[in-house]
Amino acid sequence: MPTESSLSKRIKRHVIGRRRSYFAATAPGFESLCFREMQGLGLPMEDARIIPGGVEFKVRLVDCYRANLHLRTANRILMRIDQFKATSFRQMEKRVTSIAWELFLPSDSQPLFNVKTHHCRLYHSNAIGERFLNSIRLQQNASSQGSNVRPAEQSIYIRGVDDRFTVSIDSSGNHLHKRGLKKHPGRAPLRETTAAAALLLAGYRGHQPLIDPMCGTGTFSLEAAMLAGDIPAGWFRQFAFMQWPSFRRGQWEYLRNQVASKSNRKQVPTIFASDKEPAACRRLEKCLAQTRLSEAIKVSQRNFFDFSPKDLTDQVGMVVINPPYGRRLETRPQSDHLFKKIYTRLKQEYRGWDLILISPNKKLARKIHFNLTKHQISHGGLRPVMMIGRI
Secondary structure, eight states: OOOHHHHHHHHIIIIISSOEEEEEEEOTTOHHHHHHHHHHHTOOOTTOEEETTEEEEEEOHHHHHHHHHHOSSEEEEEEEEEEEEOSSHHHHHHHHHTSOGGGTSOTTOEEEEEEEEESOSOOOHHHHHHHHHHHHHHHHHHHOOOOOSOOOEEEEEEEEETTEEEEEEESSOSOTTOOSOOSSOOSSOOOHHHHHHHHHHTTOOSSSOEEETTOTTTHHHHHHHHHHTTOOTTTTOOOGGGGSTTOOHHHHHHHHHHHHHHHTTSOOOOEEEEESOHHHHHHHHHHHHTSGGGGTEEEEEOOGGGOOGGGTOSSOOEEEEOOOOGGGSSOHHHHHHHHHHHHHHHHHHOTTOEEEEEESSHHHHTTOOSEEEEEEOOBTTBOOEEEEEEO
């Protein structure tokens, strides 16, 4: 059993000090946008490459902290632990047993396994997970010193393709779209990662007023306020890597202090969030009261069809609309009728404004005659279309 000092030295040499391979998972279609975000953060990108579903890159552990803290379009950040070929469980067990799990997992952790295989002779997910769990438990029992602290859950991703397996540990914990802001999300809300992607693609930086007239849970308004204020996407939340034996709180606090000194100098953006539902407005106001974003977002109960942008600002800016659809409306005809009314209102009142519009489906998107780029996205089992351009 390794002593604490020898283990610390091994962690420093193999995990903290060494450049390791990571994977930033994204929603389909957002891979290039995430890559550009990483470049903007100044992460070492000479070994990075875009692949379907995300970006592979090679950095030090402190850059893993930075990626989790800042990236707005990534779903999670995985640290690669091992890669090997196995055509039998005996081969797999031998390789898995050789992994030094104590370098990556807390001694009292509760491993959770996410297993997917394709064209592999070993394809039974539960059986594969059992082999990994047995190996980890053997090492934990050998080094356990006992603890009354609740075990930390740690997710391990196992991917097999053509008998080659990649083993990764999730550094993020909860999906990164969970910013730590909303305690009571509404029905079928748009993911924060999708809203951030739309704002980045539209070129929003906070220099123009933004109107979010069907704000619902406030996803677009909150993301816009954080983006304009240089507040990192992960500023208000915790991460799985904070439970790792390699975690260094001093490095983490240094990164946060760097952000705080920069964001305090930013100009406060002008964002108007409204909804016809009083409950939606109250939820958003309660969320804002717990953060400093209340300086940027003005919340009011309004019906989109009853006001003009000139009632709010003399400037031309950006309007973002995620209308109710799918589970938020009872029938498709209701959704279609509402969307047509929105289109007419935009033509009448928002000429010259930049627009982000989420269409329930391709059929309705084809009826929009503004000069917009279209991106199909995935949302709660639906396939809406994100449209960006100028009215």
